[in-house]
Amino acid sequence: MAILYGAKMKLNKTHKAAGILNVLFHDVKMDAYICECDPNLLIADQDYQRPHDEKHSDRMKSKNMLVWGYPIVSFRAGKARIVEGQHRTESFKKKGNNTIYALVKFNLSKSQEADQYAELNTMKRPNAWNQFKARLTSGNAKYRNMQRIATDAGFTLLCDDKNADLRNTNIMLEAYDCGLFADWVQLLTAFTIRDDGKLDRAISRNSIELQRGLLDLRRSQGETIVNNRVLRALREIGADLIHREATRRCDCKPRPNRSDYHEVLKGLLLGRGLARAA
Numbered sequence: 001m002a003i004l005y006g007a008k009m010k011l012n013k014t015h016k017a018a019g020i021l022n023v024l025f026h027d028v029k030m031d032a033y034i035c036e037c038d039p040n041l042l043i044a045d046q047d048y049q050r051p052h053d054e055k056h057s058d059r060m061k062s063k064n065m066l067v068w069g070y071p072i073v074s075f076r077a078g079k080a081r082i083v084e085g086q087h088r089t090e091s092f093k094k095k096g097n098n099t100i101y102a103l104v105k106f107n108l109s110k111s112q113e114a115d116q117y118a119e120l121n122t123m124k125r126p127n128a129w130n131q132f133k134a135r136l137t138s139g140n141a142k143y144r145n146m147q148r149i150a151t152d153a154g155f156t157l158l159c160d161d162k163n164a165d166l167r168n169t170n171i172m173l174e175a176y177d178c179g180l181f182a183d184w185v186q187l188l189t190a191f192t193i194r195d196d197g198k199l200d201r202a203i204s205r206n207s208i209e210l211q212r213g214l215l216d217l218r219r220s221q222g223e224t225i226v227n228n229r230v231l232r233a234l235r236e237i238g239a240d241l242i243h244r245e246a247t248r249r250c251d252c253k254p255r256p257n258r259s260d261y262h263e264v265l266k267g268l269l270l271g272r273g274l275a276r277a278a
Contacts, residue, residue: 009033009106017041018080020073020104032105034070039093039100042071043079044086048114048137050130057090070103072120074113080104083113084120114138128169133159146176153185154197165199168208175215183226187214190234200239210242213261220266221275230274237268 009023019041024034044052071085082089085102092100108116114137121131135143136159150157150172155165166172175184188211191200203210218225245264246256253260269275 014078015075015080018075018078020075020080021099024101027103030103030105031107032072032103035073035102035104036099037073037080037102037104038098039089040098041080042073042082042089042102044082045110045113047110048117048134049082049086050127052086052090057087057094060087060091070101072116073102073104074108075104075106076108076110076113081113083108083117111138115140129157129159132157132169142176146172146181149182149185153189154192155185155188155199165204167204168211171208171211171215174212178215178219180215180218183218183223184211184215186226187218187231187234190231191239202239202243207239207243207261209256209258210239210246210261212258213246213265216258216262217265217269217275220262225269225275230269233269233272233274234265242268 009026011020011023019038020035021038022036024036026033068085068088071089072083074081074083083105089100089102114134118131118134118138121134132143136147147157150166156163158164158167172181175181188199188203191203192198193200198204242261242264243256245268246260249264250256250260256264266275270277
C-alpha cells in the first residue's frame with residue numbers, strides 16, 4: 001500500500017460534524033485518507049446498503065477486528081456514509097469505542113459508492129438482491145433494463161417488495177444474458193392471478209425450476225412461442241397441472257428440475273398444436 005505520511009488534507013467543521021475527526025495519512029493507491037472517525041456519526045445509505053443485521057454485528061463483537069481492515073467511508077453532501085463495513089462499525093459502537101480508523105474518500109458520487117459497494121461485496125458471497133439493489137442505485141444499464149421490463153409487465157422485484165413476484169436473480173440474469181429476458185417475462189405473465197395481477201405464489205416462491213423451464217421452452221421453440229395463443233393456453237393449463245405432471249415425470253428425483261418442466265410445458269403445448277416436437 002503506497003502511503004504518504006503527513007499528507008495535507010484540511011478538515012472543516014462540516015467534516016467533523018459528520019464524524020471525520022482527524023486525518024492520519026493518505027493512501028495514494030486508493031486516493032483515500034485514513035482517518036479517525038466517530039462511529040456514532042457514520043451512516044449507511046440504505047439505497048444501496050443491505051439492511052443492518054443486529055445479530056451479525058453482535059457476532060462480530062467477539063472477533064479480532066484488526067484482521068477485517070478499515071471500513072470504507074465516503075464523505076458526500078455533508079454526511080460520512082459507510083460504503084463497506086457497516087457491521088464492523090456497529091460492533092465498535094457496541095464495544096463502546098468512540099473513535100475508529102476508516103478509509104475515507106472525498107470524491108465519490110452516490111452511484112460510484114453503490115458501484116464500489118457491489119464490487120467489494122461480490123467477493124464475500126453476498127445476498128444477490130443486495131447486489132441487485134446496489135447495481136440499480138449505481139445506474140447499471142443491465143439492471144435498470146431488467147427492472148423496467150419486469151415492472152412494465154406488472155411484476156415486482158424482491159429488492160423493492162418483500163412479497164415480490166420475482167425472487168431469484170440467477171434466472172433473471174440467465175435470461176437477460178442470453179437476450180431472452182423480455183420474452184421470458186412475457187411467458188411468465190400467463191401465470192398471473194387475475195384479481196390482483198400478482199404472479200402465482202407457487203411459481204414466484206416455490207418453483208424457480210418452472211421459471212427455468214419456461215426459459216428453456218423459449219430457447220428450444222424460438223420467438224414464435226411467445227404469442228397470445230400460447231399465453232392463453234398456459235393460463236388455461238395452469239401452474240398446478242404443470243407441477244403435477246412435472247412431479248410425475250421426475251420419478252425418483254427429490255423434485256422436478258428445469259428439464260422436467262421444459263418437457264412438460266412442451267408436451268402440453270404440443271398436444272394443442274402450439275409447439276414443435278424438436
